[in-house]
Amino acid sequence: xxxxxxxxxxxxxxxxxxxxxxxxxxxxxxxxxxxxxxxxxxxxxxxxxxxxxxxxxxxxxxxxxxxxxxxxxxxxxxxxxxxxxxxxxxxxxxxxxxxxxxxxxxxxxxxxxxxxxxxxxxxxxxxxxxxxxxxxxxxx
Amino acid sequence: xxxxxxxxxxxxxxxxxxxxxxxxxxxxxxxxxxxxxxxxxxxxxxxxxxxxxxxxxxxxxxxxxxxxxxxxxxxxxxxxxxxxxxxxxxxxxxxxxxxxxxxxxxxxxxxxxxxxxxxxxxxxxxxxxxxxxxxxxxxx
Amino acid sequence: xxxxxxxxxxxxxxxxxxxxxxxxxxxxxxxxxxxxxxxxxxxxxxxxxxxxxxxxxxxxxxxxxxxxxxxxxxxxxxxxxxxxxxxxxxxxxxxxxxxxxxxxxxxxxxxxxxxxxxxxxxxxxxxxxxxxxxxxxxxx
Numbered sequence: 001x002x003x004x005x006x007x008x009x010x011x012x013x014x015x016x017x018x019x020x021x022x023x024x025x026x027x028x029x030x031x032x033x034x035x036x037x038x039x040x041x042x043x044x045x046x047x048x049x050x051x052x053x054x055x056x057x058x059x060x061x062x063x064x065x066x067x068x069x070x071x072x073x074x075x076x077x078x079x080x081x082x083x084x085x086x087x088x089x090x091x092x093x094x095x096x097x098x099x100x101x102x103x104x105x106x107x108x109x110x111x112x113x114x115x116x117x118x119x120x121x122x123x124x125x126x127x128x129x130x131x132x133x134x135x136x137x138x139x140x
Numbered sequence: 141x142x143x144x145x146x147x148x149x150x151x152x153x154x155x156x157x158x159x160x161x162x163x164x165x166x167x168x169x170x171x172x173x174x175x176x177x178x179x180x181x182x183x184x185x186x187x188x189x190x191x192x193x194x195x196x197x198x199x200x201x202x203x204x205x206x207x208x209x210x211x212x213x214x215x216x217x218x219x220x221x222x223x224x225x226x227x228x229x230x231x232x233x234x235x236x237x238x239x240x241x242x243x244x245x246x247x248x249x250x251x252x253x254x255x256x257x258x259x260x261x262x263x264x265x266x267x268x269x270x271x272x273x274x275x276x277x278x279x280x
Numbered sequence: 281x282x283x284x285x286x287x288x289x290x291x292x293x294x295x296x297x298x299x300x301x302x303x304x305x306x307x308x309x310x311x312x313x314x315x316x317x318x319x320x321x322x323x324x325x326x327x328x329x330x331x332x333x334x335x336x337x338x339x340x341x342x343x344x345x346x347x348x349x350x351x352x353x354x355x356x357x358x359x360x361x362x363x364x365x366x367x368x369x370x371x372x373x374x375x376x377x378x379x380x381x382x383x384x385x386x387x388x389x390x391x392x393x394x395x396x397x398x399x400x401x402x403x404x405x406x407x408x409x410x411x412x413x414x415x416x417x418x419x420x
Binding site: 182218221231233241 | 315316317330331332333335336337338340341342345349375376377380381382383384385390391392394395398416417418
């Protein structure tokens with residue numbers, strides 16, 4: 001079986017991460033898939049996906065890391081051309097990557113106890129975000 | 141259905157990115173796949189894949205970012221052993237990763253309007269590059 | 281066909297990489313899969329996967345790169361809360377990512393000659409590690 005689900009949400013502050021684990025689990029249950037994989041993909045070029053222990057400390061440590069590695073206020077050529085000031089957002093998104101694939105076994109996402117799936121908002125303004133989740137595998 | 145296509149191209153200057161979106165779309169059309177995923181994989185250890193808004197500003201910003209994070213001229217142990225001066229290329233490739241999976245819905249790659257699939261050439265000399273694209277899903 | 285295999289191993293020193301290519305190849309042979317993909321996934325939030333030329337120089341260059349980009353001894357909020365001193369481990373794991381998908385053609389992993397699959401141990405103590413490999417594709 002191959003079945004896709006779209007997940008949409010609003011991000012209200014930039015450089016935040018959003019725990020989407022429950023949303024992906026709910027989508028998985030709808031499909032009735034038993035074994036396979038969930039391919040999660042960011043439609044857009046200023047957000048990314050990964051996993052993290054979703055706790056308040058790391059929710060602040062990770063954006064600070066991004067600011068150290070790819071500062072918001074450097075003179076990026078993208079900003080000179082487009083004037084939207086989000087050159088750093090694009091670079092962070094390319095570094096982290098738009099896709100994440102999580103295995104599914106016995107109808108459940110395979111994740112560690114302290115491992116959540118997060119959408120990383122890198123843009124400098126609130127966005128309406130769309131993710132596509134492609135479920136591929138065998139039904140029960 | 142499972143079907144693979146090889147994509148080959150020459151890179152003429154190092155540290156450049158190559159927009160391969162059209163090549164992947166053409167390969168997808170050949171397969172007749174309607175819904176599933178395109179797994180794109182770099183065969184080799186000095187190149188990587190991601191998505192980006194492929195415009196002239198970011199085409200220069202991204203290599204500059206790589207040079208800031210993983211400078212070419214540090215004294216890497218890889219260079220001491222092999223003498224080919226591309227230690228930075230290997231490290232950049234490992235950080236970015238060799239694989240990218242893009243969902244396919246209704247015979248089309250699911251991508252944002254300003255989101256292109258790029259091959260990131262990290263080696264310090266022109267290379268003949270081979271990517272394998274594995275298409276997995278359902279035919280029309 | 282969809283079939284998963286668990287790979288387990290002990291890591292004895294932190295910040296090391298482990299070549300798991302042979303383990304994945306052996307698991308692939310057990311499945312009898314001819315064409316498809318091997319999705320490898322880290323169950324846990326302080327390790328990651330990528331590919332690299334697994335040679336002694338890069339085995340030391342890569343941990344040094346991680347220490348430059350995400351130093352162990354910064355005052356991460358995660359450490360203030362949990363006291364286990366591995367904030368850097370979580371951040372490195374999120375940056376690198378928990379999943380890697382490698383194509384399979386004619387019963388073999390598609391990899392370059394000098395390209396190995398590595399588990400990246402980022403935690404600050406020895407760990408018993410579990411990876412799940414989900415094989416999806418067509419049998420011979």
